[in-house]
Amino acid sequence: MSVRLGLLAILNQGPCYGYQLRREFDRRTGSAWPMNIGQVYTTLDRLVRDRYASRMESDGDGQVTYAITDQGRSEVDTWLSSPVVREGASRDELVMKLAIAVTLPGVDIARVIQAQRTATLQLLQSLTRVKNSTTDPTSADELAWLLTIDAMIFAAEGEVRWLDHSEARLVRAVAEGGVEPLPLSGSKVRRGRPVKAAANE
Amino acid sequence: MSVRLGLLAILNQGPCYGYQLRREFDRRTGSAWPMNIGQVYTTLDRLVRDRYASRMESDGDGQVTYAITDQGRSEVDTWLSSPVVREGASRDELVMKLAIAVTLPGVDIARVIQAQRTATLQLLQSLTRVKNSTTDPTSADELAWLLTIDAMIFAAEGEVRWLDHSEARLVRAVAEGGVEPLPLSGSKVRRGRPVKAAANE
DNA sequence: ACAGCCATGTAACTTGTTACATGATTTT
DNA sequence: AAAATCATGTAACAAGTTACATGGCTGT
Numbered sequence: 361m362s363v364r365l366g367l368l369a370i371l372n373q374g375p376c377y378g379y380q381l382r383r384e385f386d387r388r389t390g391s392a393w394p395m396n397i398g399q400v401y402t403t404l405d406r407l408v409r410d411r412y413a414s415r416m417e418s419d420g421d422g423q424v425t426y427a428i429t430d431q432g433r434s435e436v437d438t439w440l441s442s443p444v445v446r447e448g449a450s451r452d453e454l455v456m457k458l459a460i461a462v463t464l465p466g467v468d469i470a471r472v473i474q475a476q477r478t479a480t481l482q483l484l485q486s487l488t489r490v491k492n493s494t495t496d497p498t499s500a501d502e503l504a505w506l507l508t509i510d511a512m513i514f515a516a517e518g519e520v521r522w523l524d525h526s527e528a529r530l531v532r533a534v535a536e537g538g539v540e541p542l543p544l545s546g547s548k549v550r551r552g553r554p555v556k557a558a559a560n561e
Numbered sequence: 562m563s564v565r566l567g568l569l570a571i572l573n574q575g576p577c578y579g580y581q582l583r584r585e586f587d588r589r590t591g592s593a594w595p596m597n598i599g600q601v602y603t604t605l606d607r608l609v610r611d612r613y614a615s616r617m618e619s620d621g622d623g624q625v626t627y628a629i630t631d632q633g634r635s636e637v638d639t640w641l642s643s644p645v646v647r648e649g650a651s652r653d654e655l656v657m658k659l660a661i662a663v664t665l666p667g668v669d670i671a672r673v674i675q676a677q678r679t680a681t682l683q684l685l686q687s688l689t690r691v692k693n694s695t696t697d698p699t700s701a702d703e704l705a706w707l708l709t710i711d712a713m714i715f716a717a718e719g720e721v722r723w724l725d726h727s728e729a730r731l732v733r734a735v736a737e738g739g740v741e742p743l744p745l746s747g748s749k750v751r752r753g754r755p756v757k758a759a760a761n762e
Numbered sequence: 763a764c765a766g767c768c769a770t771g772t773a774a775c776t777t778g779t780t781a782c783a784t785g786a787t788t789t790t
Numbered sequence: 791a792a793a794a795t796c797a798t799g800t801a802a803c804a805a806g807t808t809a810c811a812t813g814g815c816t817g818t
Contacts, residue, residue, distance in 0.1 A: 366661050369661055372665075379796060379797050379798080385661075388664040390660075397797085398779075402778085402779085405799090440673055443679070443680035444655040452716075453645050454712075456590065458712075459708055460705070464570060464573075464574065476645065496737070500663050504659075506730065512647070518719035521715055522715040526708050526711065533698055578769075598769085598770085599771075599810090602770065602771055603806085623770075623814090625770070
């Protein structure tokens with residue numbers, strides 16, 4: 361929903377044609393999320409379909425202009441005035457990966473964590489380099505770009521912290537015994553057999 | 562790619578039928594990502610299509626068992642041994658939202674940030690409550706669940722920190738002047754008609 | 763009898779995304 | 791003249807997701 365709404369929010373500034381809309385999007389995000397031009401058109405089609413925008417075949421020269429509708433405007437207002445709500449556990453791939461990995465026998469979780477940490481630290485370094493080589497923002501788009509870099513840095517830092525924390529927790533869990541990887545509960549035990557509860561002993 | 566690979570990784574433990582696979586997934590993730598049973602079957606179909614799994618209509622009683630293939634096994638190995646790589650700027654909705662919002666005239670960014678912070682802090686509180694009411698893990702699935710909660714907490718904390726940081730940066734940018742929201746660049750400047758800049762008044 | 767879980771699936775739809783086709787205009 | 795950019799689109803696909811249909815079996 362974010363690309364869609366991002367484009368709509370820009371369209372809210374005034375009518376645009378597709379190509380221009382991409383230019384605006386790229387400019388405003390400092391090309392942090394390079395946008396394929398095709399996606400602009402598919403998204404515009406869908407916005408029109410859903411009555412958030414309308415298509416005005418204005419000129420005779422084939423230039424197609426899109427304008428936001430009232431419905432679209434209220435959608436943008438809502439978007440901007442209500443927080444992004446993270447449903448349940450965000451389906452973050454790394455989290456899911458580690459969550460499942462710890463339940464799997466024969467997986468060296470310490471190594472998984474180590475590999476991730478290395479990668480993330482490297483990313484963090486290159487991000488920091490980028491940030492340090494950036495001058496103070498003189499326009500809104502430069503500011504937006506900086507905020508994006510910041511966000512990535514914060515996320516990466518958080519990820520590393522979480523990895524460290526998880527590793528510690530793992531060490532502790534192993535030390536205290538108890539925690540063993542899960543076998544498949546009653547693989548094929550079914551049909552008649554009760555089996556219930558699964559679990560570990 | 563994470564649901565897909567998560568299921569495949571469980572299938573790597575041994576053949577399963579669909580319903581059982583969901584049970585395993587839910588158990589191992591502490592139901593952090595409740596999985597619709599339909600999705601298990603669609604995903605299994607796609608895994609079979611892509612040769613990561615094979616279907617074995619074993620029993621006569623309609624029970625359909627799926628098994629991982631060699632290709633699937635190597636896919637899981639790769640997944641577990643290589644880090645999750647965050648491409649460019651992750652298309653995080655909040656980040657994109659703020660990035661675009663700061664370039665928009667007539668948007669009270671401070672309020673956007675404030676609303677988000679409130680929501681995130683609330684989430685953080687409820688997460689902390691959940692965490693504190695959780696006992697030490699005695700099985701791998703409990704551990705997985707805890708790691709997931711931790712991840713959410715770290716992410717939420719990072720988000721709040723980033724919001725604070727962004728707010729400060731905004732204040733500074735405004736104080737130093739310079740940074741103004743962007744109007745649409747040359748809406749329709751080409752092609753004869755000038756059409757002006759849209760915008761807000 | 764009825765509720766509820768076990769079990770399998772299908773059809774449809776969403777957003778995101780890319781590869782490709784097409785042509786006009788502008789710049790080099 | 792060739793290369794780049796402007797400009798519009800389409801077809802196709804991926805992954806995620808849900809709503810629904812169907813039926814057997816189990817416990818109350």
